[in-house]
Amino acid sequence: MSQKKTALGKFIGTLHLWLGLASGLVIIVIGLTGAIYVFTDEIKPLVYRDRLFIQPENKPKLPLSQLLAVAQEAVGPNRPVTRVEISSQPDRTYIFRALKVDKEGFSHWDYYKYYWRAYVNPYNGKVVKLEDSRNEFFNLVLGLHMRMLFGEKIGHAVVSYSVLAFVLILISGLVLWWPSKWSKSNVDKSFKIKWNAKWKRVNYDLHNVLGFYACVILLVCALTGLVWAFEWFETGVKTVADGGTLAKVPAVFSDTTQQKDAAAVDRIFSQLQADKPDAHGYLINFPVKGKLPLNTSTYLTASNRYDRIQGQYDQFTGAQLRSRSFGELTNGEQLYALNFDLHVGAWAGMPGKILTFFAGLICASLPVTGIVIWWGRRKKESKPRKGAKSPLASPKPAHRLSRTI
Known part of the structure; x- marks a missing residue:
């Protein structure tokens, strides 16, 4: 450098x-x-x-x-x-x-x-x-x-x-x-x-x-x-x-006045398959708390995670509360959805992942090579330069002066 x-x-x-x-x-x-x-x-x-x-x-x-x-x-x-x-x-x-x-x-x-x-x-x-x-x-x-x-x-x-x-x-x-x-x-x-x-x-x-x-x-x-x-x-x-103002997306909730229907997940999954039968895969998150919705992701391709349809369903009845594709998200939501694919290089397919893999190896090497550089300079600076006087060396005797009476 x-x-x-x-x-x-x-x-x-x-x-x-x-x-x-x-x-x-x-x-x-x-x-x-x-x-x-x-x-x-x-x-x-x-x-x-x-x-x-x-x-x-x-x-x-x-x-x-x-x-x-x-x-x-x-x-x-x-x-x-x-x-x-x-x-x-x-x-x-x-x-x-x-x-x-x-x-x-x-x-x-x-x-x-x-x-x-x-x-x-x-x-x-x-x-x-x-x-x-x-x-x-x-x-x-x-x-x-x-x-x-x-x-x-x-x-x-x-x-x-x-x-x-x-x-x-x-x-x-x-x-x-x-x-x-x-x-x-x-x-x-x-x-x-x-x-x-x-x-x-x-x-x-x-x-x-x-x-x-x-x-x-x-x-x-x-x-x-x-x-x-x-x-x-x-x-x-x-x-x-979002252009300087964070876009607010209203939350949706399940109807807690309804009784739990065990077959609701079957209807939700059937709807996901009917909407996108050629999807690569599906992810369904089951809520722990009663009022939260059941969240789904329909992944459209195998190469990335951002290109998906995100859905929210009533966990009791299976009714759809909201469904949005990547293009329907706010700009801030789109960037966040892209975050994982950007992080691992998947946004650019296999070439992007390969480049990110080698970048990770270089990342791991930089502290090692940097410490070697620093240690070498540290040792070099600690050595006295050739021809330099050592602070511990005895001073050379001064030229003798003529004796004076």
């Missing part, structure tokens, strides 16, 4: 250094876990074939209400099932989830009071796999990425402020990277890695050059992470997208 000799340049360099030292370990973990999590949807079908896939049968699938009862019995009566993921593919299980968190919990395992997934065969109603998802590999990766395997109070705060520091690190790094003069030699230093140089120079180039190439993607990842990290940031982003 071409550090400027101005006071501002020195301040930016100092800011870049100390923010990097303070957040470096967390950024390494976030980068590595983020790179892994980018391809979760592609890896899971390969490693979890035993629980995700079943042999299709030439008969109708069982009603969702019956499958829900099977899943509820499997996870236990004191752990309410809160959602189900349904794939349109005939050879996939239905994935029911029972989840409860304790935001006061200290560690990852205290944060989740329980987290179970029941994988159910929709043709015969048998539980293919009952999974304690607290210890499932990809959930541990996500727990590291979001909370460093701590609870909400400590882990979320540590990660959130580290990501905020990382945004400043990226911006200050770009300022320090900017060549003072756009000569050929400076351009080569800024855009090319000199692989045949000494290892210190290669390390410097890996930090300087790779940091520049990954900067835009990492900024997108960091800023979208801040949307989940801080409520004030989420509100600010939505407000800006």
Whole structure:
């Protein structure tokens, strides 16, 4: 990095250094876990074939209400099932989830009071796999990425402020990277890695050059992470997208005067399928509190999550309360719906995910190469320069003066 000799340049360099030292370990973990999590949807079908896939049968699938009862019995009566993921593919299980968190919990395992997934065969109603998802590999990766395997109070705060520091690190790094003069030699230093140089120079180039190439993607990842990290940031982003005034969308509620109808979920699911029979899949969230609606998402494609229809239904009667596609959302809601796909690169399909994967690896390498640069300069500055007088050396005797009487 071409550090400027101005006071501002020195301040930016100092800011870049100390923010990097303070957040470096967390950024390494976030980068590595983020790179892994980018391809979760592609890896899971390969490693979890035993629980995700079943042999299709030439008969109708069982009603969702019956499958829900099977899943509820499997996870236990004191752990309410809160959602189900349904794939349109005939050879996939239905994935029911029972989840409860304790935001006061200290560690990852205290944060989740329980987290179970029941994988159910929709043709015969048998539980293919009952999974304690607290210890499932990809959930541990996500727990590291979001909370460093701590609870909400400590882990979320540590990660959130580290990501905020990382945004400043990226911006200050770009300022320090900017060549003072756009000569050929400076351009080569800024855009090319000199692989045949000494290892210190290669390390410097890996930090300087790779940091520049990954900067835009990492900024997108960091800023979208801040949307989940801080409520004030989420509100600010939505407000800006809405033109300076946050658009208010009225809430809808279930009619608590009605009696619970177990078959309501069957009617809701049938309506979702009738509305979009060629959808990639469906997600249904079952409310815990009585007045809340039952929320649904109809995913139209496999490549992203933003292109979906969001619905709200009365949990007692199954009556539709509201249904909106992505194009019908407010600008702020659209940007928030895009947040996950922007974060993992899915908005650009597989090329975007690949670029985000490599950006995550570069992200994890930057604190390491940066510390090596800092340590090398620190050692260099601590050594006395050649020809410099040592402060401990005895002074040379002065020239003898003539004796005077």
